[in-house]
Amino acid sequence: MxxxxxxxxxxxxxxxxxxxxxxxNAVSFTIDSGQYYALLGPSGGGKTTLLRLIGGFIQPTAxxxxxxxxxxxxxxxxxxxxxxxxxxxALFPHMNVERNVAYGLKLRKVPANEMRDKVDWMLSMVxxxxxxxxxxxxxxxxxxxRVQLARSLVxxxxxxxxxxxxxxxxxxxxxxxxLELKRIQEKVGxxxxxxxxxxxxxxxxxxxxxxIADGDLIEQGTARDIYETPRKRFTAxxxxxxxxxxxxxxxxxxxxxxxxxxxxxxxxxxxxxxxAAGDQVSFSVRSELLRMVDPGxxxxxxxxxxxxxxxxxxxxxxxxxxxxRLPDGSEVAARFVSSEDDIGSFETGQAVTIGWPSGRxxxxxx
Amino acid sequence: xxxxxxxxxxxxxxxxxxxxxxxxxLSPVFYIVYISFNEHGFSARIYEFTFDWYRxxxxxxxxxxxxxxxxxxxxxxxxxxxPMALLSAKFYKRSRRKVAFVALMLSPLFVPAxxxxxxxxxxxxxxxxxxxxxxxxxxxxxxxxxxxxxxLTALIGQIIYTHPYAFIVILITMSRYRNQQTExxxxxxxxxxxxxWQVEFPQIRVGVFSSCAFVTILSFNxxxxxxxxxxxxxxxxxxxxxxxxxxxxxxxxxAMAGIMSIVSITVIGSIIVYTxxxxxxxxxxxxxxxxPVMSI
Numbered sequence: 001m002x003x004x005x006x007x008x009x010x011x012x013x014x015x016x017x018x019x020x021x022x023x024x025n026a027v028s029f030t031i032d033s034g035q036y037y038a039l040l041g042p043s044g045g046g047k048t049t050l051l052r053l054i055g056g057f058i059q060p061t062a063x064x065x066x067x068x069x070x071x072x073x074x075x076x077x078x079x080x081x082x083x084x085x086x087x088x089x090a091l092f093p094h095m096n097v098e099r100n101v102a103y104g105l106k107l108r109k110v111p112a113n114e115m116r117d118k119v120d121w122m123l124s125m126v127x128x129x130x131x132x133x134x135x136x137x138x139x140x141x142x143x144x145x146r147v148q149l150a151r152s153l154v155x156x157x158x159x160x161x162x163x164x165x166x167x168x169x170x171x172x173x174x175x176x177x178x179l180e181l182k183r184i185q186e187k188v189g190x191x192x193x194x195x196x197x198x199x200x201x202x203x204x205x206x207x208x209x210x211x212i213a214d215g216d217l218i219e220q221g222t223a224r225d226i227y228e229t230p231r232k233r234f235t236a237x238x239x240x241x242x243x244x245x246x247x248x249x250x251x252x253x254x255x256x257x258x259x260x261x262x263x264x265x266x267x268x269x270x271x272x273x274x275x276a277a278g279d280q281v282s283f284s285v286r287s288e289l290l291r292m293v294d295p296g297x298x299x300x301x302x303x304x305x306x307x308x309x310x311x312x313x314x315x316x317x318x319x320x321x322x323x324x325r326l327p328d329g330s331e332v333a334a335r336f337v338s339s340e341d342d343i344g345s346f347e348t349g350q351a352v353t354i355g356w357p358s359g360r361x362x363x364x365x366x
Numbered sequence: 367x368x369x370x371x372x373x374x375x376x377x378x379x380x381x382x383x384x385x386x387x388x389x390x391x392l393s394p395v396f397y398i399v400y401i402s403f404n405e406h407g408f409s410a411r412i413y414e415f416t417f418d419w420y421r422x423x424x425x426x427x428x429x430x431x432x433x434x435x436x437x438x439x440x441x442x443x444x445x446x447x448x449p450m451a452l453l454s455a456k457f458y459k460r461s462r463r464k465v466a467f468v469a470l471m472l473s474p475l476f477v478p479a480x481x482x483x484x485x486x487x488x489x490x491x492x493x494x495x496x497x498x499x500x501x502x503x504x505x506x507x508x509x510x511x512x513x514x515x516x517x518l519t520a521l522i523g524q525i526i527y528t529h530p531y532a533f534i535v536i537l538i539t540m541s542r543y544r545n546q547q548t549e550x551x552x553x554x555x556x557x558x559x560x561x562x563w564q565v566e567f568p569q570i571r572v573g574v575f576s577s578c579a580f581v582t583i584l585s586f587n588x589x590x591x592x593x594x595x596x597x598x599x600x601x602x603x604x605x606x607x608x609x610x611x612x613x614x615x616x617x618x619x620x621a622m623a624g625i626m627s628i629v630s631i632t633v634i635g636s637i638i639v640y641t642x643x644x645x646x647x648x649x650x651x652x653x654x655x656x657x658p659v660m661s662i
Contacts, residue, residue, distance in 0.1 A: 077552040135648075
């Protein structure tokens, strides 16, 4: 294992075209050794392409992949210090669990005794003690993914690539496996790069998250940064349950920007913004920050508020969403923890005021 | 699949029909095999079991020579066609224009055997002429006799004929194979060849072995095309047909037909039995490994 301050992966202007289709556009980023890094984004956004480029399963059209500082762009997968866990169907069906896990060790000609010990140890790590003789078709989906994980981890590769490893599992199992993955990563201490389109999965496991969409790296940061202070409009729309509203900058005063929504003006805290009067911008407010009050109740200076019309309430178990329509026709949702939902009852079509704490909305110029 | 409410007589009727079809298809073959062991031949009142006709066949140098030649052709055709069909099937899976690819691969099937045989005959004659001309221009004899009618030309004709069948049979088993398994093997450190041989091949070998059997049988079955391209009517099938035409069905003819039938049925039967037994064995193993469900 390398020093944790090392850079495990460096991607430099990496691009991939399929004919005339651009799957990835000159993406650059670095991943530290020992980090759990998630590539998150909508389907077809290029995240699996990026992972496969790092793993050497496809060759880049442009740019470089450096693993521990060495350019490996020209090397096939078996010559890279990586291993990979696939979405599904990747266990060898004609081999039992033990032979599946031992496959890579056998290729490396590891002595039989050592191989057996390593396989047993790894199966115990993924919670599959005693499953050595089972065939893949005798295992559940979750168990199959654990075997895949064991098969990859047993190789002691520095970097483990996970391509939607939990996508084929049911919601409960996915949640359990998320925590399991995180626990295993912390135990083995190697770099995990995990591709997923499921934001909850990424937020649960990742030290850092990169948002990938339309072949571009939109932004990256810690799970908290990405969730609470998204810089890009796309991120705000993709992560969490954000309400994204658009308007024109009416004025900039120090670190505050006044946005004209046509039906109301709101102040947004935007330190270091490049926005200027007249610019088309957007801002986002997470649904759990929105509060709903009667129109008669005026918001104090610590709150920003806009008029709205009440639409409906949707009970979601842990949370309850209240939908309202703004005067421009857009709909926004205010979300409450169900057990603390004490806003009272509103009638459909009733005029209300919605507000959020000043300073909690995020301005997006792009 | 039958539902629980199906009339049992409908089920019996369907199975009876299936049995009837199989019996209708195979009984003439079994009858010929039966006759081939009769010392007194066809339509005799007495049946006395004997291997004599087989002994006669195997001591007939013309027949043994034609049999050896056909076996040699079949083995070589298998050795060349199966890897080609395997590569074609792998290319097909990667191909983006699958319909065009399949049409191209199967196109030899749409040309009648006689037409294909005579076309290749003309082609090889011209090619031979072209090479002779090249030899004379260069003042050498390097290309002399390359495409004279013989084993090579018959083999090429056989490959063109059997490749589409082998391609389809392999493709059927390969369609169930997930390429992610190859990638998983590569990620474990396998080279492309190791990934193919250790991971993919074991999963498609039934198709590959079936194709081998198919190509072998087709090599024995093929008469006109091989005769045209070999330049002589002395392949096993042709000798058999010639005998029947010249002297009618003799005990030898039945024994020859018996050899071909027994070999074909044994090869195909073995594959079917092996596949069924293997499936049953895997199922039994899965049942034995399954956790019992206890009452609470």
